[in-house]
Structure formats: C-alpha cells, structure tokens
Amino acid sequence: MISTMRFPILLLLLAACQPRPDAGPSQAGASGTIDPSVGVAGDCGFVKSFAHPNGRALLNDFLARDGAGEFLQSSPWFDGATDCPAHEPAPDRYTLIFSYTPTVTDRGDDLLQAVISSRRLGYVGSSGERRPTFVLDTGITIDTLTLRRTGYGWRVVSPALRRMVLYSDSATPARLGPIADSVAALARTVAPH
Numbered sequence: 001m002i003s004t005m006r007f008p009i010l011l012l013l014l015a016a017c018q019p020r021p022d023a024g025p026s027q028a029g030a031s032g033t034i035d036p037s038v039g040v041a042g043d044c045g046f047v048k049s050f051a052h053p054n055g056r057a058l059l060n061d062f063l064a065r066d067g068a069g070e071f072l073q074s075s076p077w078f079d080g081a082t083d084c085p086a087h088e089p090a091p092d093r094y095t096l097i098f099s100y101t102p103t104v105t106d107r108g109d110d111l112l113q114a115v116i117s118s119r120r121l122g123y124v125g126s127s128g129e130r131r132p133t134f135v136l137d138t139g140i141t142i143d144t145l146t147l148r149r150t151g152y153g154w155r156v157v158s159p160a161l162r163r164m165v166l167y168s169d170s171a172t173p174a175r176l177g178p179i180a181d182s183v184a185a186l187a188r189t190v191a192p193h
Helices: 006-017 055-067 076-081 172-190
Strands: 094-106 111-126 132-150 153-156 164-166
Touching: 055 076, 055 094, 055 111, 055 132, 055 153, 055 164, 094 132, 094 172, 111 164, 111 172, 132 172, 164 172
Parallel strands: 094 164
Antiparallel strands: 094 111, 111 132, 132 153
16 A cells, blocks of 8 residues: 555656657667757767758658668668667668558648558568578558758658668669569569559
C-alpha cells in the first residue's frame, strides 16, 4: 500500500521520467546535449551548410536518390539532407520495390510529413560469402518521413535511411549480380499490371 505522503512524490518522479512532448526522434542523442542552433544532439553530425531551401523538392530528391540505390553506401548528399546522419543505422539489406507513392501533408511552415506507400518485391541481403541473396515478399510497405525547416534549410528527420531501391533502376541487375536472372524471373510472375 502506498502512503498518501509518498503518492505525490511518486507522481512527480513519474512525470519527470516522461519524454518532453516537443522532443522529436532526432533530439535524443548519446551525448544528451542539444545544439540549440539546429535542435539536435551535438553528436548528430548535422551538416551546418545551407542547403535544401524547399521541403517538397528535398523530399522528391531524397526519394528518387533512395530509389536509385544511392544510399546503399555512404553519401555526402544524404549526410547534408538529414538532421542526424551520425545516428543513422547501417542495415545489411535493402528492399526491392516496383514503385512508391508519397502522400505529403504540410504541418505548418516548418514541418512536412510524407506517408510513402511502396509496392514491394522482396528483400536483398547477402550470404556469408558476400553473395547477394533474395527473399520474395510481395506486398505494400508503408513508412513515414518527416522533414523540418532549420536555420540551414530543410532536413529529413532521422532516422531516415529507408533503403527502398526501385527494381526498374538501371543499376539493379549489376547490384544483384549472379542472382539477377532469378530475381527477374520472379519479378515477371508478380509484377503489378
């Protein structure tokens, strides 16, 4: 039984442990120190050079570059387009998609949110011998990107690494290497009409 004297103290402790409502996903950093000039942790690696004056243009360019497989390796452009590139994950696989469709909502002058619906073909990974692997898994993947205006232009809020590569991208067969023909055969059987 909790005594009436301890109950208010318990409530205060619980309230102190709750996240701030204005804290976005990129504001929590290992250092715990927020850089007030950009609104993210000091160890985020925010690129402090002016870029991306238009949020919708940044979104379209970001999705196109992701679809072209540019983010399958380190990318200086990606680092300058996100608000916390140093905290981005480094997954060892990517999703092969037929297409994507963003639905964008303005959340004021300084915030955009895009819900992206992608027609999925499957997942590409690698075996222990660095040979590509493919798992057929058709369906729809829905994810969300948030973009915010900073003093240095618009940035995609981290985590932002999607790795949704278009099957139709001209570099896809070379990326798939020895399994390209097998994936192509599977894609023909499940391709949307």
